[in-house]
Amino acid sequence: MMRILALLLVLAAAPAMAQPYADWRMAAPLLPLDAPSRAMRQAVTIGGEAWGPWQRLCREQTLRPGRPPQRDCLMVTEARREGDGVRLTLRHEPTGLLITAQRGVDGRIGAFEAVRADGTAPPDDARRAALLAAWREQFATLSLERRRIGPNDQFPLPVEGSPRGGICRPDGTATIGGRPVLVARCAVELAGRLRGGESDARVAIFARVAIDVATGVVSAQGYATRIETFAANGRSNGVVITPSRVVLE
Incomplete structure (x- = not known):
């Protein structure tokens, strides 16, 4: 999931808008599954390989309600075996920033x-360091350690700003590009005072995820973020709902 605290700072000043959703979670983009997911009838073990065939990591974020999403990508220019893992060379397409990343077969x-x-x-x-930190956090949220997940299990998904992370529940199995994935739904709630301001905020995130x-x-x-800010007297300033998605291509 994206950098939630940074998103809050951008959206806090945005005017509340009427939302076209009976349920705000419907704003979460659908997953690019090859076919509808199937019911999960037995446990699935995820992990064991360090990387897949992906050539690009992209995120599409809606930073202003009613505006088109902004697309930002890292291109995989090299994936080289290193020990029992892989070393990736990534290039940030808008700036040309080169990044080296290591991922083990255990998912670490x-x-x-x-x-x-x-x-x-x-x-x-400083500017490069901030960009690198943002992508490091994004990359960490996409990498789950090897584990066995049963049909009724709950498991965590890392989320910046939440010590517990998101809580996920399996929703079924499917394929993306012919590769088996575990489909799940995740939720997280955050609350507190906006950094650098006096407004309190409540943030709820609902995500559909596909785990290779x-x-x-x-x-x-694909996830929807619901942000509600409050004045000093406790009165709501309104609600902003934004859809975003992150995909490996």
């Missing part, structure tokens, strides 16, 4: 660092 993330074309570390730069069975990588997710 190792290094996630900016590099030059010759493999050396670039000089310190072979790798434990979340290969697709």
Whole structure:
């Protein structure tokens, strides 16, 4: 899931709009499944491989209600075996930033660092560091460690700003691009004071996710974020609902 605290700062000043959803969770984009999911009748073990065939990691975020989503991508320029895992070289398409990332067969993330074309570390730069941190958090939310998930199990999904993360429940099995995935629904709630302001906010997130069975990588997710802010007297300033999605292509 995206950087929720950063999104709050952008949306807090946006005017509340009438929402065309009987249930705000319907705003979450559908997953790009090859066919409707099937009921899950037995436990599924996810993970065991370090990476799949993906060439691009993209997120589409709606930063302003009523505006088209903004698309931002990392291109996989190299995926090289390293020990029992993989080392990826990623290029941020809008800026050209190069990133090296390690992922093990157990699903754990190792290094996630900016590099030059010759493999050396670039000089310190605050703007680049912020961009790198945002993508590091995004990459971490897509990587689940190897585990066995039963039809009635609950399991966590990392979410920035929430110590517990999202709570997910299996919804069935399906395929994306011919690869088996575990389909689940996740939810998380956050509350607190907006950073740098005096408004309190309540944030609820509902997500549809597809977890690649072979790798434990979340290969697709579509989620809706509901943000309600409150004045100092406790009165609601209104509700903003935004859809977003993250996909591996």
